[in-house]
Amino acid sequence: MTEADILPLMIEYMNVFLGGVSVFFAIVSTYIAGLYYFIRRASWPIRLISFTVLTLVLGMMFLFLAGASFGHDGLRDTLRLISETRTLSPAGAALLENSSGRIDIDEYLQSILAVGLGAFYLALGVLTFTRDRRDRDERSGLAMSEEIAPA
Numbered sequence: 001m002t003e004a005d006i007l008p009l010m011i012e013y014m015n016v017f018l019g020g021v022s023v024f025f026a027i028v029s030t031y032i033a034g035l036y037y038f039i040r041r042a043s044w045p046i047r048l049i050s051f052t053v054l055t056l057v058l059g060m061m062f063l064f065l066a067g068a069s070f071g072h073d074g075l076r077d078t079l080r081l082i083s084e085t086r087t088l089s090p091a092g093a094a095l096l097e098n099s100s101g102r103i104d105i106d107e108y109l110q111s112i113l114a115v116g117l118g119a120f121y122l123a124l125g126v127l128t129f130t131r132d133r134r135d136r137d138e139r140s141g142l143a144m145s146e147e148i149a150p151a
Helices: 003-037 044-085 090-100 105-129 133-140
Strands: none
Touching: 003 044, 003 090, 003 105, 044 090, 044 105, 090 105
């Protein structure tokens, strides 16, 4: 494999990663909207099913991005081997520095996405399985304006 073969593939990895980030935000945004309008009023089995579907979708996305990351690591290592035998082009040197320099930007971005996925997953789990006061009041027939003031 030559440097000319590797560069387009590494750039395509960046496109895949950005596509994964946009899909992540679309999934989370859709789930939040569904949570606000439908899921928070649903019964426990429906909540469990919706959270299970969310878990499966986010899990598949995470595994897909992890697989793409392994492929990226292989391309980076191959580019590093090529750099040991001959001088890389400026574009090849920049991509190698981006993914294995003093600050590994690609690894940093992957870590941020993993932490963000975990934090959103926990937050959505809490929001899915806890009911707020408005839901209890709506179910009991009390409107917020009809509450009894404390004595």
